[in-house]
Amino acid sequence: MPNSTPSNVTNDDIIIIENCSKSFGEVVALSDINLRIRRGEVCFIFGPSGGGKSTLLRCINHLETIDSGRIVVDGIQLTEAKETIDQVRAEVGMVFQLFHLFPHLKVLENITLAQRVVRGRSKEEATEVALALLDRVGIPEKADVFPNQLSGGQMQRVAIARALAMNPRIMLFDEPTSALDAEMIQEVLDVMLDLAREGITMVVVSHEMGFAKAAADRMVFLSEGKIVEIGITSELFNNPKEARTKEFLDQILT
Amino acid sequence: MAVTTEVERKRPGMLPWVGDLSRLPWWIVVVAIVGGAAIFAIVTNRHWEAAYEFTKTGIRFTIILSITSFAIALVIGLLAGLGQLSSNMVFRNLSMLYVQVIRGIPIIVQLYFVAFVITPVAINLLNDLGGNMRLLIPLAGLGGALSRIHIRDIDMLYRAIAALTIAYGAFEAEVFRAGIESIQRGQMEAARSLGMSHLQAMRYIILPQAIRVVLPPLGNDFISMLKDSSLASILAIRELTHVGQLHRARTFRSWESLGVVAILYLVLTLSLSFLVKRMERRLAFAK
Ligand SMILES: Nc1ncnc2c1ncn2[C@@H]1O[C@H](COP(=O)(O)OP(=O)(O)OP(=O)(O)O)[C@@H](O)[C@H]1O
Ligand SMILES: [Mg+2]
Numbered sequence: 014m015p016n017s018t019p020s021n022v023t024n025d026d027i028i029i030i031e032n033c034s035k036s037f038g039e040v041v042a043l044s045d046i047n048l049r050i051r052r053g054e055v056c057f058i059f060g061p062s063g064g065g066k067s068t069l070l071r072c073i074n075h076l077e078t079i080d081s082g083r084i085v086v087d088g089i090q091l092t093e094a095k096e097t098i099d100q101v102r103a104e105v106g107m108v109f110q111l112f113h114l115f116p117h118l119k120v121l122e123n124i125t126l127a128q129r130v131v132r133g134r135s136k137e138e139a140t141e142v143a144l145a146l147l148d149r150v151g152i153p154e155k156a157d158v159f160p161n162q163l164s165g166g167q168m169q170r171v172a173i174a175r176a177l178a179m180n181p182r183i184m185l186f187d188e189p190t191s192a193l194d195a196e197m198i199q200e201v202l203d204v205m206l207d208l209a210r211e212g213i214t215m216v217v218v219s220h221e222m223g224f225a226k227a228a229a230d231r232m233v234f235l236s237e238g239k240i241v242e243i244g245i246t247s248e249l250f251n252n253p254k255e256a257r258t259k260e261f262l263d264q265i266l267t
Numbered sequence: 268m269a270v271t272t273e274v275e276r277k278r279p280g281m282l283p284w285v286g287d288l289s290r291l292p293w294w295i296v297v298v299a300i301v302g303g304a305a306i307f308a309i310v311t312n313r314h315w316e317a318a319y320e321f322t323k324t325g326i327r328f329t330i331i332l333s334i335t336s337f338a339i340a341l342v343i344g345l346l347a348g349l350g351q352l353s354s355n356m357v358f359r360n361l362s363m364l365y366v367q368v369i370r371g372i373p374i375i376v377q378l379y380f381v382a383f384v385i386t387p388v389a390i391n392l393l394n395d396l397g398g399n400m401r402l403l404i405p406l407a408g409l410g411g412a413l414s415r416i417h418i419r420d421i422d423m424l425y426r427a428i429a430a431l432t433i434a435y436g437a438f439e440a441e442v443f444r445a446g447i448e449s450i451q452r453g454q455m456e457a458a459r460s461l462g463m464s465h466l467q468a469m470r471y472i473i474l475p476q477a478i479r480v481v482l483p484p485l486g487n488d489f490i491s492m493l494k495d496s497s498l499a500s501i502l503a504i505r506e507l508t509h510v511g512q513l514h515r516a517r518t519f520r521s522w523e524s525l526g527v528v529a530i531l532y533l534v535l536t537l538s539l540s541f542l543v544k545r546m547e548r549r550l551a552f553a554k
Contacts, residue, residue: 102461113457117476131462131467
């Protein structure tokens, strides 16, 4: 039976967040966050808008700098030093709500560029990896088109392939389906479900409770910069301990 | 339904009796007529012909001045534009200082300044440096050469190029800055999250996109440069304006001299702006 506070398995915690706080001027986005994510875990983060979900994800790969506290990713402590930041980013793939594909590059080049300039792979090797990934996300025929010729769902699948091409140990998803039309959400969730089955560590910010039920090991309810509740998916769904969690779940599930 | 469309179709012209003629680009017709008349005058009238033959020698210098200055200004502009966005406080402030100060001084004053203040001061410094270096045996040769440079040796053409370059570098810095800022923040973040360094993200992601944004304004600035190169006439460089003035002073034929100068500028600027418009359209489709 997995424990909801897994402090006894420290050596297998791939992300360690300790006492982290972050403010933007007057606005407190994160206050004293403690969270440990185990290797291979799928961690689902949800909560009201402005609760700090994006900020938390962005701190994990240092797109935001924390004001205080400590973040260790796969044994590497995040500090201001450029090398450690680049080291961590290479281990962590990120998928954004608005995809952020590179519009001036074809789909294939979107996926090969970082492999070549960051990982130093040859053009042939990078292309091979990219084509295999496009196949995996179900759009092998789109290699030679520009992103603006894709549907939203296809764009997000390319963005996932682009991140996976770096062989990350961790994937961060920031509301990957929120900008999609209803009929495209499932195709992206299917790709994510596949990933979850393969055992890659995933931190997913989303409102897709169906995905959480199907794939998440634990769920984190984040509100006003604080972790209100954290628990095993089935337990948190069926009997949330905090009134606020229950209220939010009731709202979202009806 | 058909009636309303008919009415709406005529409205833009405001002159119903002209009908579809109101849609013609009349200004081009006027330009063509004036151009035709000028060519006719140059071919048939010896005063116009003389003005043209004398003045056309200035085109070469106008083009040399504009292209050289603009090319170097692009490099300076890109550096200063990146500098303004740099997180390095020294680069940022130096770039800001350069852009703000230079943009606040008329180009004609800058031309005088570079030609008659900065050049002599720089040469004097080089002379002093050379004099001191001559005392050091290994540097004696170079020192001697430096100490013999004379202010006179620095051609006015070079001084004019330096001044125009400095002036336009500041304009282009603003163009590049705006171009880079127009690229969504998410592009940089996506690149960084893939492990690219800031420099790699700039080179492979931000700049290639920014170039498309800045090409049309750069084209327009080159047209401005072509016109502003006429200011170099104050340094007696034999570019179009200066040569036209010489012809006028010599022959007292103001109408012909200045008419030819104006038309030659128009030929250059209008053809360039035609190219810029085409480029704009092509880039718009590419998006
Ligand atoms: N770059 C920023 N500058 C200023 N304030 C910011 C910035 N980023 C986030 N914030 C603020 O920090 C708080 C947390 O924002 P965050 O984006 O992390 O919330 P979120 O949970 O992701 O919300 P949403 O569901 O709307 O995406 C909000 O009040 C937000 O306005
Ligand atoms: Mg968010």
